[in-house]
Structures are given as C-alpha cells and as structure tokens.
Amino acid sequence: MEVDAGTTSAVGTDNQPTPVLRGRSKAIHQFTQQTLPACKPVLTPAWVIGTFFLMGVLFIPVGLISLHASQSVNEIVDRYDVDCVPDTFKNNKMAYIKNASVSKSCHRYLKVHKHMKAPIYIYYQLDNFYQNHRRYVKSRSDEQLLKGLGYNKTSSCEPQAFENGLPIVPCGLVAWSLFNDTFSFSRGTKKLEIERKNIAWKSDREHKFGKNVYPFNFQNSSFIGGGKLDTTIPLSDQEDLIVWMRTAAFPSFRKLYGRIEEDLEEDDIIVVHLMNNYNTYSFGGTKMIVLSTSNWLGGKNSFLGVAYIFVGSSSILIAFIFLLLHVKNPRPYVCIFLKDEGQFSNGCS
CATH class of the missing domain: 1.10.287 (Helix Hairpins)
Incomplete structure (x- = not known):
C-alpha cells in the first residue's frame, strides 16, 4: 500500500497503483464506468x-x-350545404355559388331535444377539406402576420403573395380561403346573442398576430377565395381569421364560431339565419352547423x-x-x- 497526498492506492495486477476513490470521486467513477448499483x-x-x-x-x-x-x-348537428341550394340550381351547385345575383340567404330550424346549459358553443364543420395538404399549410407567412408590411419575405405565400404589384396582408392560401358563411339565431321572436370574442387561443392573439398589423390588398383580385377582412381592425382582433389560420390535422374538422350565453330548453325551436357563401361544391365538401355543450372532459x-x-x-x-x-x-x-x-x-x- 502506498499513501500519496492523503490518497490510498493499491497495486493492480499489472503492477501499477490503482487509486482507491472515496466520496464524490467514487460516485463519479462508478457513473462513468457504469458500475452503479441497480x-x-x-x-x-x-x-x-x-x-x-x-x-x-x-x-x-x-x-x-x-x-x-x-x-x-348535448349536440345538435345540421348539414345545410345541400338544402340551402335553390331547386333551380340543384343540378348545378357551382353555378349557384358563383352567381352573385342569387341570394345566399337560408333558414334552418333546429329542435332542442334535451336541456342545453350555457355556454353553448357554435361550430362550423367542414368535411373533405384537406387543410393538412403540404402546399396549403406552407402557403402563409407567420412573420408577416406579426410584423405586417414591414416584412417582405413572403415567397412562401405564393401564389397569394402579391396582387397588382402590391403585397397582400395576410398573404397565402390559408388566409385567402377564409371561411365566410355567417350565422344568426333566434328563439321564437327573440334573437339569441352570439358572443364572438375570445374564440381564438389567447397565445395566438397575443403572440402570433400583430396588434398594429392591418389587412392590406386582401381579396382584391377577380378570383375570390373566401371571406374579406375589415381593414380598420388589426389582425389580433380578427378572431375568425385567427381560428381559421390554426389549420386542422384531418379532412373533417370543426372550428369555433361563437357562443350562446343562455340556456336552451327542451323542445325549443331554434331558427338559424345563415348566408351560404362558402364554396365547398367545387371539391365535394360538406358543411354543417353544430351546437354543443361541454363538460370537464371537453x-x-x-x-x-x-x-x-x-x-x-x-x-x-x-x-x-x-x-x-x-x-x-x-x-x-x-x-x-x-x-x-x-x-x-x-x-x-
């Protein structure tokens, strides 16, 4: 045995001293040599x-x-894209949706089968709409949504990056295809108020859409994709757009439209006044309106x-x-x- 600076060593089989480790050094040695007790x-x-x-x-x-x-x-689900087409256009739905002179107004009647406690969430549901398509998902600019015209690297937004030589805000196919059907509700002669605030994620409103970014040159071409935006309201307050821009993972999806903040009683008849503007007929899609309650599970x-x-x-x-x-x-x-x-x-x- 040899003692060197307070460290005890032993002689190994190759006649070289083998240090005897103690405390923290021993623990490190065991860890590095994978000799820890297990x-x-x-x-x-x-x-x-x-x-x-x-x-x-x-x-x-x-x-x-x-x-x-x-x-x-409790859920009420109603498909309206077929029934809201006039009889004269049943065999040519594309002509109906593209004809601006034909009224898109439609009325639907929903019966409440069980008591629905507020808040009652209003969703629109689209089927056979592939928001997860790679080219569609990439056709946007998150930096532009946050910085507006101050950010001009929008090549990812093609073919909706520029129009008439001017940039489009918000650019890209995702924003261009914004859902634009509208809904209002009444029970008897009383109108049901729809709360449209706080339907988007708070993190999206505060961190992904600029508070000083306003729509510019949006939907100004002859080829209109979907809804228009109010140029006097910043993107952070246009929650319909924010909800739509969070793309869905599956071809059938629901997106929140608003909330009804009063209870609906059993056997109530709810009249839905809607504008059937959105073109799902060109790709064989379907549209539904959904009224749903929620609980601790969602x-x-x-x-x-x-x-x-x-x-x-x-x-x-x-x-x-x-x-x-x-x-x-x-x-x-x-x-x-x-x-x-x-x-x-x-x-x-």
Whole structure:
C-alpha cells in the first residue's frame, strides 16, 4: 500500500497503483464506468399477471367514466350545404355559388331535444377539406402576420403573395380561403346573442398576430377565395381569421364560431339565419352547423373512453391467458449465485 497526498492506492495486477476513490470521486467513477448499483426486477409470472390485471382494473373504470362524460354532452348537428341550394340550381351547385345575383340567404330550424346549459358553443364543420395538404399549410407567412408590411419575405405565400404589384396582408392560401358563411339565431321572436370574442387561443392573439398589423390588398383580385377582412381592425382582433389560420390535422374538422350565453330548453325551436357563401361544391365538401355543450372532459368525443376500455379489457384478457398458461405449464423459480471477485451476485428465473 502506498499513501500519496492523503490518497490510498493499491497495486493492480499489472503492477501499477490503482487509486482507491472515496466520496464524490467514487460516485463519479462508478457513473462513468457504469458500475452503479441497480435494481433488477425479476419478472415472475405472479408479477406479470398481477400487473396486467391491475391495469385492467384501473383502465376500465376510467374509460367508463370518460365515455359517460362524453355521452352527457348535448349536440345538435345540421348539414345545410345541400338544402340551402335553390331547386333551380340543384343540378348545378357551382353555378349557384358563383352567381352573385342569387341570394345566399337560408333558414334552418333546429329542435332542442334535451336541456342545453350555457355556454353553448357554435361550430362550423367542414368535411373533405384537406387543410393538412403540404402546399396549403406552407402557403402563409407567420412573420408577416406579426410584423405586417414591414416584412417582405413572403415567397412562401405564393401564389397569394402579391396582387397588382402590391403585397397582400395576410398573404397565402390559408388566409385567402377564409371561411365566410355567417350565422344568426333566434328563439321564437327573440334573437339569441352570439358572443364572438375570445374564440381564438389567447397565445395566438397575443403572440402570433400583430396588434398594429392591418389587412392590406386582401381579396382584391377577380378570383375570390373566401371571406374579406375589415381593414380598420388589426389582425389580433380578427378572431375568425385567427381560428381559421390554426389549420386542422384531418379532412373533417370543426372550428369555433361563437357562443350562446343562455340556456336552451327542451323542445325549443331554434331558427338559424345563415348566408351560404362558402364554396365547398367545387371539391365535394360538406358543411354543417353544430351546437354543443361541454363538460370537464371537453366536447363530445368517445375515443378516449373507448381507448381506455379497450386497453383495460385487453390487459385482463392477457392476464387470464398468462394465468392459464402458468397453471398448465408452471415455470420453476430458480436462483443462481455467482462468486465474482469476493462478491456474490445472483440471477433468478
């Protein structure tokens, strides 16, 4: 043994001194050399079967609660894109939607089957609309939405970057295709007020759309894609646009239009006054209006509850299969002890 500056060393097999480490240095050495003590759980049949069974016991009740919460959400869904086309244009819907002289006004009657507690959310639903198409998604400029005309690198917005030699704000196909059907509601002779504020994410309003950025040269070409924007209102306050610009991941999606802040009673008849402006006929899309309540789980969506029940049921089924196999062919529990450099290690199977 040699002592050097308070450190004890031992002679190794190659006649070179091997330092004996203590404290923090020893911990670092064990970490770098991967010699830290570790727990090695033994997956015995009892542990495996018990784990799967416990998963089933926990997951199935959670799934049932989630499914019940989803089913408790009241929804009224009404498709209007076909019925709102006049009889003379039933065979040529494209001529109807492109003819500006034909009235796009339409009335729909919705019956409330169960009491709906405020707030009641109003959505529009589009089907067969691929907002997730790569070229469509990329046709926008997030920097321009935040900085306005001060940002002129808008090549990603083609073919809606410039019109008549002037930049377009907001540019790109996403903004150009803005949904522009409008809705109003009444119950009997009383008009139902629609709250249109705070329908977009707060983070989008405050950090992605400029408070001093105003629409410029927007929808001024002969080829109109969708809704127009008020040039006197900054983009951060045009929440219809903000909601639309958050593109959907699937071809069938809903976007929030507003809220009704009063209860609807059972058997009420709600009259919907709408303007059928948006062209979904050119690509075979459909349009629906949705009135929905919400609860602690959100809107109506059975996927989460069904997924929990499926995983829980599968776990219990696997547990029973493993139990039967273990009873039929029991596996002996064997431990092997190995002696290595003065220490014992074990392995059990």
